[in-house]
Amino acid sequence: RKEVEQDPGPFNVPEGATVAFNCTYSNSASQSFFWYRQDCRKEPKLLMSVYSSGNEDGRFTAQLNRASQYISLLIRDSKLSDSATYLCVVNTNQAGTALIFGKGTTLSVSS
Amino acid sequence: NAGVTQTPKFQVLKTGQSMTLQCAQDMNHNSMYWYRQDPGMGLRLIYYSASEGTTDKGEVPNGYNVSRLNKREFSLRLESAAPSQTSVYFCASSEFGLAGGRETQYFGPGTRLLVL
Numbered sequence: 001r002k003e004v005e006q007d008p009g010p011f012n013v014p015e016g017a018t019v020a021f022n023c024t025y026s027n028s029a030s031q032s033f034f035w036y037r038q039d040c041r042k043e044p045k046l047l048m049s050v051y052s053s054g055n056e057d058g059r060f061t062a063q064l065n066r067a068s069q070y071i072s073l074l075i076r077d078s079k080l081s082d083s084a085t086y087l088c089v090v091n092t093n094q095a096g097t098a099l100i101f102g103k104g105t106t107l108s109v110s111s
Numbered sequence: 112n113a114g115v116t117q118t119p120k121f122q123v124l125k126t127g128q129s130m131t132l133q134c135a136q137d138m139n140h141n142s143m144y145w146y147r148q149d150p151g152m153g154l155r156l157i158y159y160s161a162s163e164g165t166t167d168k169g170e171v172p173n174g175y176n177v178s179r180l181n182k183r184e185f186s187l188r189l190e191s192a193a194p195s196q197t198s199v200y201f202c203a204s205s206e207f208g209l210a211g212g213r214e215t216q217y218f219g220p221g222t223r224l225l226v227l
Contacts, residue, residue, distance in 0.1 A: 004153075043201055043218035044154070087153070099216065103153040 003027060004102040006088050012108045017078045021105045023071040023088030030100075032091040033064055035073050037084045038104065044087055047073075078109045112137050115219035117202050123225045124192045132187040132222050134202030142205045143185035144169075144216065145177060147198040154201065160185055192226045199223050 006023045013019050025033075033050035048055065050062040050071055061074040071088055088102035118133045136143065144159040146169075156169030160179040174196060176188045185204075189196055202219040 043220055045218070046215045099156075101154040103151065 003100045004088055004090050006086075006102040006105045008103060008105060010106040010108055012110065013078055015078055015080060015109055015111050017109075018074065018076045019078060019107060020075075021073045021086055021088075021107075023073075023102055025069050025071070025088075025090045025100070027090070027092055027100075028069060030069075030090045030092050033062075033071050034089040034091075034099075035060075035062060035071075036087040036089055036101075038087055039084050044101075047086070075107075078107075080109050080111060083107055083109045114138065115202055115204055115217050117200075117219035117222050119222060120220065121223045123227065124189075125227050126193060128192050129188065129190050130192065130224075131189075132200055132202075132224075133184070134186065134219055135184045136202075136204040136217070136219075137183065138204060138206075138217065139182070140204040140206050140217075141182070142207065143179065144203040144205075145175075145185070145187045146201045146203065147171065148201060148221075149198050157187065157200075192224075194226045197224060197226045 003026045011019055035047040036044040037047040038044040048057050048062055050064045052064055054063045059076045063072045085104040085106045087104045090100045115136045141162045145157040146154045147157055148154045155171050157171055157175050158166055158169055158177040160166045163179055163182045166177050166179055178186045200222045203216040205216045
């Protein structure tokens with residue numbers, strides 16, 4: 001089952017770099033989209049929701065392309081503290097269904 | 112607020128032993144979930160409880176049972192542990208549930224289980 005696919009990486013970038021992660025989903029009925037962040041050996045935490053018009057939160061920008069069933073996350077001016085695994089998450093918003101998690105993309109930012 | 116708490120943090124079991132993983136949330140959330148996370152597999156839903164008194168199977172329910180003890184607590188039981196159940200188990204909660212659109216799920220710190 002590959003309902004949500006992500007490039008696993010790892011992405012190794014220097015501090016200050018801009019990096020982009022991509023995610024595709026297979027269920028065209030999906031309604032809600034999120035990026036979660038998971039630090040090593042920690043629980044996932046919501047980074048940001050993804051809206052149809054695109055949205056920005058500081059150095060982070062999320063984009064959604066419903067026609068291509070594609071979600072992206074752009075991180076500008078990378079910090080050492082951005083090193084983590086980024087999970088693409090999709091919700092079909094149908095009762096009885098779950099959040100579908102991608103396997104995650106690992107980012108390592110070095111000085 | 113402690114958020115979502117889980118016990119134990121670590122556990123080693125022998126094949127065939129049973130155990131219960133405990134989860135509690137203090138955010139007055141209606142919905143609670145149990146996930147497992149395995150290398151290369153991502154998070155997969157085991158069971159969820161949309162509200163107090165209800166439970167439903169997720170993607171990988173075989174070998175597990177759950178109890179929604181009250182609004183705060185949702186436990187996961189392994190009746191006869193198998194090596195395939197070696198994993199990291201996360202409990203999560205949300206205010207309204209999976210049909211609630213954009214609401215956030217809050218995760219506990221996880222339980223690392225090794226079945227020998």
